[in-house]
Amino acid sequence: MTDTPDLERLERLEAALLTMPRLRREIFLAVRLDAMRYEDVARITGLSVRAVERQMARAIAHIGYHLRHGAAQPPRRWWYRRRGK
Template structure:
């Protein structure tokens, strides 16, 4: 059972050993988490756990014990993140939702997305819009489109790139 208040002597010994390992352990955490401040938090959590340990073996094998503790702290962090991610997702449970409601919602969302894309497409230059529609809606190849407009395939590619960039920038989905 962990101590709530370790003795001052024990705390001093662990603190000295921890300070000697601090830089190495911080670098170890920074290689495993993207946020430097989170690495600092994990380092502090490791120190807290080590100071609350009661058996003398931890101090005799301090470096090994510290890395095992750090791995445990990191695993706990990853578990907590996994739980949060699972809670953030809303599952569509068949018994809670009528299949017709789900289909109607999907249809409504698809129509709304189409209206957004149409509105953004209308702001494109006419040729760029026509090229985008021929490629994405009608499925023509770049060579076929180039022949229709008497332009190079490279020019068709540039029109497509402009259209996609414009859609992404203005809230349309080019998919």
């Protein structure tokens, strides 16, 4: 296995980060790149630790979706389709 990064994967990761809400992106980068603890991020942002955990879960799911599917829009939820949104 080589140590060279997959350019397409990096582009998808960057696109995923750029399409994320600003606060979620900052929380994700603080935890993953700056190795901050959830408690520290919660104190700095004024959120609860649970809210930081939720934001991280949503960020990871968002990135995972973009790595698998690229820039394709996620499918609409069935309850949105039913209400015509």
